[in-house]
Amino acid sequence: HADGISFLEGMRLLAGTPLQTTGSVSDDVLQWSSVTSGKWLTEVLQQIRDPNGIQGCEPGVGLQATLRPYQADGVRWLWFMTQLGLGACLADDMGLGKTIQVIDLIVRLKESAVSATSGKKSVGKQSHGTAPFLLIVPASLIGNWKQELDRFAPQLKVFLAHRSECDGATLDQIAKDPSKKLAGYDVVITTYTLIRRATWPLDVHWKMVVLDEAQAIKNSGAAQSRSVRKLKASGRIVLTGTPVENQLGDLWSLFDFCVPGLLGTVKQFRDFLKNMTKSQDSGGVSALRKLVRPYILRRMKTDPSIVPDLPDKTEVTVECGLSKKQAVLYEKLIFDVEKQLKTSDGIQRKGLVLSMLIRLKQLCNHPDQFLDQRVFDPTESGKFLSLRTVCEPICERQEKLLVFTQFQSMCEPLAEFLAGVFRKPGLVLHGAVPVARRKDLVRQFQERDDVPFFVISVKAGGTGLNLTAASHVVHFDRWWNPAVENQATDRAYRIGQKKNVLVHKFVCKGTLEERIDRMIRDKQSLADDVLGEGGERLLTEMSDAELLKFVALDVTRAMLDD
Known part of the structure; x- marks a missing residue:
């Protein structure tokens, strides 16, 4: 509704964590009012919590691998969040296969885009155009991502934007007209360092930006964190086995990238945490958890139902x-x-x-x-x-x-x-x-x-x-x-x-x-x-x-x- 509240404001109110940015929801209103989700939002939240029930996505089709059941659920969840136009944080425990879930998502979304451009009915609502997917990874993982993409999705055309993999002249040519030079690729892989130093990635509207080991941007004021947040994309996903490394403040930078505005400004979020800590407000922790939970999918190796055969x-x-x-x-x-x-x-x-x-x-x-x-x-x-x-x-x-x-x-x-x-x-x-x-x-x-x-x-x-x-x-x-x-x-x-x-x-x-x-x-x-x-x-x-x-x-x- 034109005079109503935004989706993110509604989610904050539903969680009991307003973090209001406009003053439109005053404290006296919060004291006597209550917020409940309507039918549509209730159904959406239920699907987010139970990805197995999501329809319209067939994980593993066209992938040169067999996904484990929890990995297929992860692909459905990422796909569903993408169709809603929402960012997502895949925070599975280290070693559970976040890489292959993202690769399968890329395959799903590429097939969806091909279906749409060929005149068939598109799977989902969010348009992803023809721009490449951008994967930003630590330098030590470039080879690993390329190897996994070649192994599991050889049909994808991948470009490695790093001087260890291509000469400087090629990167200089791309910088002159990145959208044109990269148009034939499905996936571009680069590093946090290049994103910090180069400006050409900012000139492309990427199909999706995926951050691997996303704790690299936990410091919101660091140059690479600021550069990453400036990127333009139709979808945003962060991958991390440790969404909170040292302090809850780490969450702000991750979420300001993948769901901008959800946690307010960095000052508002810090003030919220400071007040919560000062008053020892356990309800504040609960409200914060409720607010971010729909955007985080986390499975642990210690859960026998996830990986029953992992050794001790x-x-x-x-x-x-x-x-x-x-x-x-x-x-x-x-x-x-x-x-x-x-x-x-x-x-x-x-x-x-x-x-x-x-x-x-x-x-x-x-x-x-x-x-x-x-x-x-x-x-x-x-x-x-x-x-x-x-x-x-x-x-x-x-x-x-x-x-x-x-x-x-x-x-x-x-x-x-x-x-x-x-x-x-x-x-x-x-x-x-x-x-x-x-x-x-x-x-x-x-x-x-x-x-x-x-x-x-x-x-x-x-x-x-x-x-x-x-x-x-x-x-x-x-x-x-x-x-x-x-x-x-x-x-x-x-x-x-x-x-x-x-x-x-x-x-x-x-x-x-x-x-x-x-x-x-x-x-x-x-x-x-x-x-x-x-x-x-x-x-x-x-x-x-x-x-x-x-x-x-x-x-x-x-x-x-x-």
């Missing part, structure tokens, strides 16, 4: 001691920092604390990483000794291993050490490895029996890769964010895994790492609620006394057993 995953904490050299250097670093804290404040103090945290983590890994030396004597690191203990039985059973570290500088030393334990070399993947080579490394690890381990920096390979040949995962050092660790673990624990997966999380006793581990476990239990910002920020805001207590060395616990 067991997580163990490996407590490591410190060598005498590590302990001496640790206490000296704390002593030096304590003196510097007395004369530091503001930005300088924050920088000092962050630098200390990184250096302590490096020292817990190996004193030579901390000292920027190249020897890496295994006897000088409790973690290296523990890694040998963990890996020797893995070697005897001829099983495969993934080792994750957040430091690129640790990858080669770890690989050299493990080559001695396994008596054969493995593979290494970090940010300096060319994108074009990464797919071959994954293939070697998956297919070759003589490749026993894969050392990976989390930033380069912690998402998207399929490494189910591994039945063991080692987190050599820890991230603040449990979601990042879980994503890395799920390179092995995903669909296609036939063996039980054992996850080894290394922690140096009596050190900063042990307290980080405690924070991670506490944070994981709050992952679905309002979470504070990163652990680093929490430590920078501690008083000097609190900070020094947190990082202090408990010598009795920390020292290696003789």
